[in-house]
Amino acid sequence: MNQEQMIACLPAELAGRVKSARMVGERAVVVVDASGLSPAARAATEQEISAALEGREGVAEVRVAMMADKVRRRLIAIGSGKGGVGKSTLTTNLAVALQRKGLKVGVVDADIYGPSQPKLLATEGEKPRAENDKLIPIDSRFGVPVLSMGHLVKQGQALAWRGPMAGNALSQLVDADWGDTELLLIDLPPGTGDVQLSMLQKHKPDGAVLVSTPQDLALIDAARAGQLFDTGGVPIIGLVENMAGYACPHCGEVSDPFGKGGVETAAARLELPFLGRIPLSLPIREAGDKGEPSAAGESEDGAAFRAIADRIADWLAREAA
Numbered sequence: 001m002n003q004e005q006m007i008a009c010l011p012a013e014l015a016g017r018v019k020s021a022r023m024v025g026e027r028a029v030v031v032v033d034a035s036g037l038s039p040a041a042r043a044a045t046e047q048e049i050s051a052a053l054e055g056r057e058g059v060a061e062v063r064v065a066m067m068a069d070k071v072r073r074r075l076i077a078i079g080s081g082k083g084g085v086g087k088s089t090l091t092t093n094l095a096v097a098l099q100r101k102g103l104k105v106g107v108v109d110a111d112i113y114g115p116s117q118p119k120l121l122a123t124e125g126e127k128p129r130a131e132n133d134k135l136i137p138i139d140s141r142f143g144v145p146v147l148s149m150g151h152l153v154k155q156g157q158a159l160a161w162r163g164p165m166a167g168n169a170l171s172q173l174v175d176a177d178w179g180d181t182e183l184l185l186i187d188l189p190p191g192t193g194d195v196q197l198s199m200l201q202k203h204k205p206d207g208a209v210l211v212s213t214p215q216d217l218a219l220i221d222a223a224r225a226g227q228l229f230d231t232g233g234v235p236i237i238g239l240v241e242n243m244a245g246y247a248c249p250h251c252g253e254v255s256d257p258f259g260k261g262g263v264e265t266a267a268a269r270l271e272l273p274f275l276g277r278i279p280l281s282l283p284i285r286e287a288g289d290k291g292e293p294s295a296a297g298e299s300e301d302g303a304a305f306r307a308i309a310d311r312i313a314d315w316l317a318r319e320a321a
């Protein structure tokens with residue numbers, strides 16, 4: 001068979017992607033343009049081409065080579081000085097909000113001591129496949145692929161990991177087959193320990209977002225996390241204040257259990273951009289527990305996350321210019 005005859009065997013939508021097709025002895029070698037295809041779509045394309053050519057006269061074997069334009073993938077780390085300030089919730093919602101803006105976004109849950117992305121993105125219990133020694137991210141139903149330690153180990157098991165082991169496991173997540181994903185949000189563990197350091201050294205994120213609640217103690221820790229990024233040469237995109245202002249569901253009165261405006265003041269003092277404020281809101285907590293991120297809906301809470309996502313998208317556009 002010559003190239004034309006080989007291409008004629010393929011369905012029209014696949015034929016358009018073929019860059020070259022030739023016989024090498026009894027082996028059919030087809031080179032396909034895989035730009036813009038997800039890992040799942042690439043696997044399906046490969047199978048369809050093999051199925052269409054296998055068994056044809058003179059074809060003993062089919063080899064399909066996928067070529068894609070190299071995606072310039074950028075990494076943004078979401079960090080906090082202290083645990084429980086809403087870093088994972090922010091990561092999920094920013095990813096969903098940025099995806100809604102048309103970016104191809106994935107989430108790496110590097111919080112090996114308390115992975116929460118499987119729950120937040122409703123992929124609990126799913127296990128990633130591996131192909132050619134690389135993990136294939138799990139497609140969440142929000143158009144955001146995700147990989148988490150929580151997908152790889154049984155609950156609680158990750159807690160015993162330390163230093164190099166944790167760092168290697170984290171690298172497997174970041175270096176997975178992210179296909180055409182152009183932006184990875186990395187949900188870091190809280191604090192400034194080994195895992196954060198190894199992440200900065202090995203993967204050098206393009207930028208970092210720091211999240212804090214407004215009270216002084218959280219702010220001191222956030223400033224320390226900021227220093228870690230500074231030392232690692234990672235630009236800080238800005239600070240986010242979470243759990244600000246609680247509107248009483250009964251009377252509507254807004255109170256500030258963790259103080260007010262502390263993060264904005266701290267950002268000004270540290271000469272860092274302030275990216276916005278997320279209210280302390282029962283629906284945000286409930287949405288997280290249900291695996292239905294607020295940013296996927298049209299509520300006011302969702303709008304607060306989207307406003308911060310807009311600022312991050314602006315930062316990305318400025319950096320790319």
Ligand SMILES: Nc1ncnc2c1ncn2[C@@H]1O[C@H](COP(=O)(O)OP(=O)(O)OP(=O)(O)O)[C@@H](O)[C@H]1O
Binds near residue numbers: 083278280282284
């Ligand atoms: N703005 C908010 N309003 C109400 N609840 C929130 C808000 N942000 C986060 N939460 C809730 O607070 C808890 C901790 O949030 P989350 O897991 O996102 O924090 P974290 O900083 O990633 O924590 P960890 O240190 O465990 O990684 C969760 O139950 C979450 O639903």
